[in-house]
Amino acid sequence: MSAVTLRGLTKSFGQVRALDGVDLDVAAGESLVVLGPSGSGKSTLLRVVAGLERADAGSVVIGGVDQRDRATHERDVAIVFQHFALYPHLSAERNITLGLTHGLRMPKSEARDRARDVAERLQITELLDRLPRAMSGGQRQRVALARALARRAGVVLLDEPLSGLDAQLRAELRVEIAAILRNAGATAVHVTHDQLDAMAMADRIAVVRAGRIEQLGTPDDLYERPASEFVAGFIGSPPMNLFRSEFDGTAHRTLLAVLPPSGHHDVTLGVRPEHLSLTRDAPWTANGVVVLVEPAGPSKIVHVSLAGHTVTVRCAADVGVRAGETVPLGCSPGRVAVFGGPGRRYLGTADELFASRSAASAT
Numbered sequence: 001m002s003a004v005t006l007r008g009l010t011k012s013f014g015q016v017r018a019l020d021g022v023d024l025d026v027a028a029g030e031s032l033v034v035l036g037p038s039g040s041g042k043s044t045l046l047r048v049v050a051g052l053e054r055a056d057a058g059s060v061v062i063g064g065v066d067q068r069d070r071a072t073h074e075r076d077v078a079i080v081f082q083h084f085a086l087y088p089h090l091s092a093e094r095n096i097t098l099g100l101t102h103g104l105r106m107p108k109s110e111a112r113d114r115a116r117d118v119a120e121r122l123q124i125t126e127l128l129d130r131l132p133r134a135m136s137g138g139q140r141q142r143v144a145l146a147r148a149l150a151r152r153a154g155v156v157l158l159d160e161p162l163s164g165l166d167a168q169l170r171a172e173l174r175v176e177i178a179a180i181l182r183n184a185g186a187t188a189v190h191v192t193h194d195q196l197d198a199m200a201m202a203d204r205i206a207v208v209r210a211g212r213i214e215q216l217g218t219p220d221d222l223y224e225r226p227a228s229e230f231v232a233g234f235i236g237s238p239p240m241n242l243f244r245s246e247f248d249g250t251a252h253r254t255l256l257a258v259l260p261p262s263g264h265h266d267v268t269l270g271v272r273p274e275h276l277s278l279t280r281d282a283p284w285t286a287n288g289v290v291v292l293v294e295p296a297g298p299s300k301i302v303h304v305s306l307a308g309h310t311v312t313v314r315c316a317a318d319v320g321v322r323a324g325e326t327v328p329l330g331c332s333p334g335r336v337a338v339f340g341g342p343g344r345r346y347l348g349t350a351d352e353l354f355a356s357r358s359a360a361s362a363t
């Protein structure tokens with residue numbers, strides 16, 4: 001396993017800046033997920049690390065060695081692509097051993113031993129003699145992963161390895177792949193636009209937007225303290241409710257009145273679904289109309305229409321509400337995140353902002 005260090009990576013395609021000065025350190029043995037919307041530069045980042053794309057500026061260092069003059073096959077990386085890219089006319093075993101015998105010039109018997117070893121760990125031994133067309137999507141993806149792991153490369157790069165699989169298989173495989181990479185002690189960089197994949201697979205997540213890293217942190221960091229409105233809206237299922245206008249008119253106005261006068265007047269308030277309740281017994285309240293009740297196992301997600309947008313509330317499964325009902329919504333300012341200023345960065349909770357304002361006015 002090797003550490004990966006990226007410094008000042010920049011890459012443009014014509015007018016499009018796919019990477020805009022990316023600095024990133026991935027520790028040896030770490031699983032890092034690059035998460036962002038379509039077109040944010042995730043694949044380009046991975047391709048530059050793999051040497052499939054040349055950066056306009058910046059450096060890629062793997063295991064302490066600058067990769068500038070190295071072609072993809074000379075880099076200590078294994079790649080698992082979005083599309084399985086297995087050779088259709090070769091058995092699973094041959095798919096796994098081909099890169100070893102040809103790429104790494106390993107003797108056939110040794111390559112076969114390695115394939116069998118990794119197949120056992122991935123529980124696909126019974127697939128080794130099969131052609132890809134005789135396998136399910138999930139089985140093919142396991143074989144693709146086996147092929148990457150069999151190389152025992154210092155770094156495994158995965159580009160949307162789960163896309164194209166159905167939700168249940170995706171949920172199973174994301175946990176499985178994370179465990180396999182962890183047990184193998186592999187350094188892994190995954191790319192995905194799916195925050196559930198990211199939360200399950202990552203030691204740390206880098207959220208990218210327009211070729212820049214917006215926030216880097218553990219899944220808990222990102223969930224508890226999103227650095228910006230963009231991150232807040234991207235993480236969590238359902239994601240944080242964001243109020244550009246107002247939650248409770250009085251509360252919002254009170255909040256605006258206490259914010260620093262330095263241009264933070266256009267703020268967004270964010271509240272997680274689990275921090276809203278269908279009660280009037282809270283410091284801030286408003287009324288809304290239930291549009292949909294969605295069962296979610298031990299809880300339910302209630303979608304409530306409020307001042308022109310839909311708010312999601314996570315509540316206990318036994319709370320009895322029906323579509324069409326008018327319900328109170330309550331929350332506490334300690335649970336309200338405030339975003340504003342350039343880049344709509346996180347300014348603190350409403351409570352913290354009230355407190356700092358009163359402390360400032362007291363001195």
Ligand SMILES: Nc1ncnc2c1ncn2[C@@H]1O[C@H](COP(=O)(O)OP(=O)(O)OP(=O)(O)O)[C@@H](O)[C@H]1O
Binds near residue numbers: 042044
């Ligand atoms: N070979 C290319 N030629 C021209 N533009 C490109 C090329 N590759 C990527 N881009 C552009 O660079 C930007 C980043 O693309 P990239 O594929 O890295 O994004 P992504 O985050 O991986 O998106 P997705 O999730 O849709 O795959 C996009 O605007 C894309 O259109």
